[in-house]
Amino acid sequence: MVTFAYPWLLWGLLALAGPLLLHLLNRQRPRMLVFPSIRFLTRAQLPREGRRRLRDLLLLLLRMMTFAAAILVMARPTWVAKPAASTSEGRPQAVLLLDGSASMHGHGAAERAKALALTEIDALDGWDIGVVVTDSAVASSLAPGASTAAIRAAITDYAPSHLAGNPQEGLQQALTWLNAGASQGRLVIISDLQRGDWASPSAMAAPGLEVAVRDAGQDGVANVGISSVRGMPLPNGGHRVLVVVRNYSAISQERVLTVTAGNRQQRQTVTLAPLRQQRVVLLLPGSDEPGGEASQGLASLERDGYPLDDDYHFWLGDVPAPRALLVMPGETDPASEEPAFFVHNALIAEDGGVPGFTVETITADLFQEVNLAATQAIFLLGAVESLAPADIDVLRHFVESGGVVFATPGAAPNQALRALRQAGLFEAQGQGLTGSSRDVSLGIGWVNPDCPLAGLYGNPQESDLFMFSIRRMLRLSVEPSMQVLIKTLDGLPFLAEKTVGAGRFYYFSLDFSLGWSDFPLTTSFLPTLRELCLVAVPPGYGVKRLVCGDAPSVAGEWFGQDLSAAPAEGWPLPGLYRVGAWPVEVNVSNRESMTDRVNADDLRRSLSRADAGRGDAASPAIAGSMGSGDQPWWKVCAWCFALLLLGEAAARLWIGNRG
Known part of the structure; x- marks a missing residue:
């Protein structure tokens, strides 16, 4: 049978009278000429009116067909294949689609869903019944034809998960069974009808398939949940905990918020306006507990009707430090040990409560053996000229991928600069070394106001960056x-x-040893290196935050960490986990806390193809979905419209040339 996504547009076919009127109005009428005498006129052969009338009728027919094709394209006709013959001796079939998403834990929805499902089973005596439980995908299923005992056992064992709802896969599974089964079928949806799950279903039932929606939720419920928690270390060993609490209700709510980490605990009463969120800051004192429970936090609210968002698990510490690699020229060069000492101490130190780097020191001949996937910054301390051409290629790939490289002059700075220039890493030429014996103005005089360092050294009187002496440097x-x-x-x-690519290459014109300058002894040395290194520490570095059921890849870059030990489909339960050195926070999706719901009758109409044909409940996305045997005739109409339009233009041109 043929169905139309927008059948009311077919009324436009009545406008086919338009071209007919235009054709009649544009007919050539004889013109009357006043002439004094006809004796000077010669006899002429009149044209055959029948041939002209045939041309005009052809043009009229093309115009009317073009207009009709345009109307059909907009109405979007579709040929819907009839369901296949029943494979179970003509018995009617029904599928119960149970919502198993996290929101069903709230306000008694799971218990009501069980009761509604058992009532449906009793009412469907003599039917082949199937069951699909869906959360973010199909959680479990039984095809129509299973025994009544198995169906009742599946309903009895039904329990919602902690995953965010996405019923599309389960809906498609149920419709596939029903469309391929008996001619009489029924889809029964049992859900709390949360809007986030059912706002835009993309599947439709076949014509003749009954769709019923059973509401297991409640209107006007109150809910307050924790949206996010962040813990920041304080210099005294304590933590500043920022908790975002949201009121999903239409009335004001008051809750007691508790933050616990090991034996430390703080409470605060929170009053929230309707449909608003509030930031709450709690200070946890320092703890004598060594790691473990002290770094694992739990924020909790007084329990309400939906308990899953009343708890939020978070990490307070044990965040893996970013990694830095120090490359020295060689084992026989003790002069490079002093720069490595200063850089090492600057990187491992905490700066303003921010943990330091993990630092590894190697010689240039071992550069190829280091795994750079877990490294954010590389310091080439006079070691550029000691790297092989293959090492320079590895270095360029590292920078292009987002890494940061620092280089200082070595034993042969011109050779090093030439290698960097050929690799496209740095473009400069050395013009010899200079020292204070010949140049008395060797001190810092200017910081680029457009670079990140300008915020640190905007006032020269407040920083010793402009006060240290330079004894030697490369021009x-x-x-x-x-x-x-x-x-x-x-x-x-x-x-x-x-x-270079997504990374940066920095070149200092002096070595970090005291023979060149006092720069490593200044208070500006540490913040300068740390500020420039932050470019290589992306936003995803630190605690990985996921919702239940999210794959680890959703958390972004894992910086070389092996994910084989992590569940490929994510963690199903909220809690604190580790993947190697990386801490992972898993909590329930905030979307499941929403109290907005769809109307049961609106959802039934949007899923029923016959009702969608009336054009009052179907969106274009829903109207455009088809079964496996359906044929989109509107595409054929579109091609016919294009061809008829060209044909009408060609006919008009041909008639005009023929006079």
Whole structure:
């Protein structure tokens, strides 16, 4: 049979009288000419009116067919295949689709769903019954034809999960069974009808298939939940905990919020306006507990009708530090040990409560053996000239992927700069070394106001960056494509940067040893390196936050961590987990806390193809969905419209040329 997504547009076919009127109005009428005498006129052969009338009728027919094709395209006709013959001796079939998402834990919805399902089973005596339980996918199912005892056991064992709802897969499974089964069928949906799950179903029942919706939810329920929690360390060993609490109800609510970490606990009463969220800050004192329970936090609210969002699990500490690699020229070069010592101490120190880096030191000949996937920053302490060409290629790939590399002059700075220039990492030339014996203006005189360091050293009187002495440095002549971040008093580049792919390459014009300058002894040394390193620490670095059922890949980059030990489909229950060194927070999706619901009758109409044909409940996305045997005739109409439009234009041109 043929169905129309927008059948009311067929009334437009009545407008076919339009081209007919236009045709009649545009007919050529004879013109009357006043002439004094006809004796000077010669006899002429009159044209055959029948041939012209045939041309006009052809043009009229093409115009009317073009207009009709346009109307049919907009009405979107579809040929719907009839259901296959029954495979169970003509017995009618029914499928119960049970909502097993996390929201069914609230306000007694699961118990009501069980009771409604058992009532449906009693009412469907003599039917082949199937069951589909759905949460984010199909949780469990029994095809129509299973024994009544098995169906009742499935209903008795039904329990909602902690996953966010997405009924599309379960709905498609139920319709597949019913469309391929008996000619008489019924789909029974039992759900709390949360709007987040049922706002836009993308499947439709076949014509003749009955759809029933049983409401297991409640209107006007109150719910307050915890949306997010973040714990930040304090210098005294305590923690500042920021909790976001949201009121999903239409009336004001008051709850007691409790934050617990080991033997530490804080409480606060929270009053929330209707449909608003509030940030609550609680301070946990320092703890003598060594890690373990002290770093695992739990924020809780007084229990309400939906308990799953009243708890939120979070990590307070044990976040893996970012990794830095220090590369020295070689084992026989003790001069490089001093720069490595200063850089190592600067990176491992905490800065403003932010944990330091994990630092590994190697020699240049071992560079190929290091796994750079878990590394964010590389310091080449006079070691560029000691790297092989293959090492330089690895270095470029590291920077292009988002890493940060720092380089300082070594034993052969011109050779190193040439290798970096050939690799496209840094474009500059060395013009020899200079020292204070010849240049008295070797000090810092300028910081680029457009670089991240400007916020640290905006006022020269408040920083010793502009006060230390430089005894030796490399004169650099940088290309215009480079960005100079710091200059000396006489305008020489002290620190220059080049963006390569997603990463950065920084080059200092001096070595980090006291023979070159006092820079490593200043209070500016640590924040300078740490600020530039932050470019390599992406937003996803730290605690991984997921909702129940999310695959680990949803949390973004894992920086080389092996995920084989993590469940491929995510953790089904909320809690605190670890994947290697990475802490993972798993909580219930906030979407399941919403109290907005869809209307049961609106949902039934949107899923029923016959009702959708009336055009009062079907959206274009729903109207456009088809069964496996359906044929979209509107596409054929679209091609016919295009061909008729071209044909009408060609006919008009041909008639005009024939006079």
